[in-house]
Amino acid sequence: MTKTNNNSIPDKSNIQGMILRGFTHPYSCHLIFQFNDKPGAKNFIKSIFPYIQSAESWGDAKPDIMLNIGLTYSGIKATSDLSETYLEYFPNSFIEGPTSAGSQGSLNDWGVSDPSGWAFGNDTDEQHVDCIVHTYAMTDETRALIVSIVSDAAKANGLTEFLPIDNGTKRLEEYALMPRNFIHFAYLDGIDQPDLTWNDPADPNDTGDLRNFLIGYPLSDSGPGPTGDNPAGDFAKDGCYNAFRMLYQDVKVFDEFLIANAPKAPKEIQQTPEYAQEWIAAKLNGRWRNGSPLELSPNAPDVATSHATDFGYKGDTTGMKCPFAAHTRVGNPRDEVLNSSEPSPVPRLIRRGMAYGAPPTLKSYDGERGLIGLFLCGSIATQFELLYSWMNTTNFASTFTSQQGQDGLIANRDTPGADRSFNIPTADGSITIDSLPHFVITRGTAYCLLPSISTLKSIAG
Numbered sequence: 001m002t003k004t005n006n007n008s009i010p011d012k013s014n015i016q017g018m019i020l021r022g023f024t025h026p027y028s029c030h031l032i033f034q035f036n037d038k039p040g041a042k043n044f045i046k047s048i049f050p051y052i053q054s055a056e057s058w059g060d061a062k063p064d065i066m067l068n069i070g071l072t073y074s075g076i077k078a079t080s081d082l083s084e085t086y087l088e089y090f091p092n093s094f095i096e097g098p099t100s101a102g103s104q105g106s107l108n109d110w111g112v113s114d115p116s117g118w119a120f121g122n123d124t125d126e127q128h129v130d131c132i133v134h135t136y137a138m139t140d141e142t143r144a145l146i147v148s149i150v151s152d153a154a155k156a157n158g159l160t161e162f163l164p165i166d167n168g169t170k171r172l173e174e175y176a177l178m179p180r181n182f183i184h185f186a187y188l189d190g191i192d193q194p195d196l197t198w199n200d201p202a203d204p205n206d207t208g209d210l211r212n213f214l215i216g217y218p219l220s221d222s223g224p225g226p227t228g229d230n231p232a233g234d235f236a237k238d239g240c241y242n243a244f245r246m247l248y249q250d251v252k253v254f255d256e257f258l259i260a261n262a263p264k265a266p267k268e269i270q271q272t273p274e275y276a277q278e279w280i281a282a283k284l285n286g287r288w289r290n291g292s293p294l295e296l297s298p299n300a301p302d303v304a305t306s307h308a309t310d311f312g313y314k315g316d317t318t319g320m321k322c323p324f325a326a327h328t329r330v331g332n333p334r335d336e337v338l339n340s341s342e343p344s345p346v347p348r349l350i351r352r353g354m355a356y357g358a359p360p361t362l363k364s365y366d367g368e369r370g371l372i373g374l375f376l377c378g379s380i381a382t383q384f385e386l387l388y389s390w391m392n393t394t395n396f397a398s399t400f401t402s403q404q405g406q407d408g409l410i411a412n413r414d415t416p417g418a419d420r421s422f423n424i425p426t427a428d429g430s431i432t433i434d435s436l437p438h439f440v441i442t443r444g445t446a447y448c449l450l451p452s453i454s455t456l457k458s459i460a461g
């Protein structure tokens with residue numbers, strides 16, 4: 001494998017595309033596999049290798065079909081020639097996976113989200129995931145084509161597929177049924193991402209520096225790893241971790257919650273019941289459903305701010321504009337003063353998620369729907385899991401000492417010791433919602449490495 005100097009800008013042709021850019025293809029499908037033997041696994045990667053999209057520019061001709069590949073720790077074990085000694089160079093969170101005690105301390109998949117009920121990834125022999133293939137297509141026909149190319153290669157090489165093709169309703173597909181960039185619960189998503197940069201020299205205060213996401217370019221001696229001039233470092237270099245999470249969204253519970261709590265909104269908000277519901281939805285998220293951040297547009301959504309990302313929370317010390325536990329305020333507290341034990345600056349995640357499943361109809365909420373979350377980072381423990389633990393326990397800033405509370409949208413409400421109440425400070429005093437329900441239920445999780453293209457090539461032989 002070619003080695004690059006640690007200070008040189010990484011070669012985009014060696015990096016899987018989704019790490020550096022969000023794919024905007026209207027159709028995508030995520031296929032989840034277990035390998036059965038090494039030759040089959042390697043041959044599978046070889047068969048689909050020609051369709052991998054790198055991070056290089058595709059110019060004017062957007063590829064009609066393309067894919068990216070993720071391997072879990074067991075997938076790496078099954079396909080690579082790394083010895084046990086070098087496999088141990090990978091971080092514990094990745095080796096042990098999302099159901100380990102350490103990871104569950106952050107993810108808190110209690111009760112309805114318990115891993116025993118997951119559709120994949122609960123790490124029993126039947127459920128462990130080795131590989132996820134993320135496919136993208138421009139039309140429904142080409143979506144079917146790329147899915148069949150991957151599925152046929154999987155069958156030919158003895159792989160087991162989760163959520164198989166003959167169970168169309170469960171497959172993780174997006175049929176572009178949602179208005180573009182909106183997700184269930186009707187919020188605009190994909191607004192704020194780290195601005196990926198490459199500073200020379202590395203800037204430890206720039207959380208968008210690619211070295212925080214790409215493996216092999218540590219900002220400090222401690223990570224992200226594995227690094228160094230050894231087989232594990234070579235294997236992982238130019239890769240990035242992907243915490244892949246399938247999150248069911250209970251739109252019925254969410255809609256009923258908004259209707260039930262809208263009457264608590266202040267009088268001036270009660271222009272119509274619908275507007276009061278919008279206000280509650282904005283307070284849970286920190287942005288109005290159109291995307292306007294509460295910090296910039298506290299009183300009403302505004303098209304002019306719907307994609308705004310340049311704001312902070314320091315001036316809102318009472319949470320009067322944006323509640324402390326609003327989802328986006330917890331996920332990225334920006335300039336908020338955090339407990340001294342927390343990292344500064346706040347770690348970021350690259351989010352490449354999308355909605356799955358059809359929205360409810362006027363007549364029925366039946367059906368499976370939610371978010372396919374792809375959370376990309378250089379360190380699962382200190383980026384993804386840290387932010388997740390903040391969402392479940394909000395123990396990261398002294399603002400929360402008198403009122404614990406949890407992330408308004410996604411936290412697991414059965415997290416031990418968690419306070420399920422949600423506070424909305426207003427000029428006339430605080431509105432307290434006593435008990436937030438489970439809006440989101442975990443359906444499955446897998447921690448993957450999105451290896452470099454040269455690493456995938458060496459696997460494919």
Ligand code: HEM
Nearest residue numbers: 187188189190191192247249328331332371387388410440
């Ligand atoms: C079904 C589950 C989820 C829903 C409905 C949801 C919804 C949203 C929405 C509507 C936004 C605002 C749009 C934007 O800023 O781009 C957002 C932002 C964000 N979400 Fe989520 N999210 C979910 C799960 C997660 C999870 C599991 C994490 C990570 C642990 C996460 C981390 C973030 C972060 C970091 C931001 C950006 C905040 C900022 O930079 O201001 N989300 N989410």
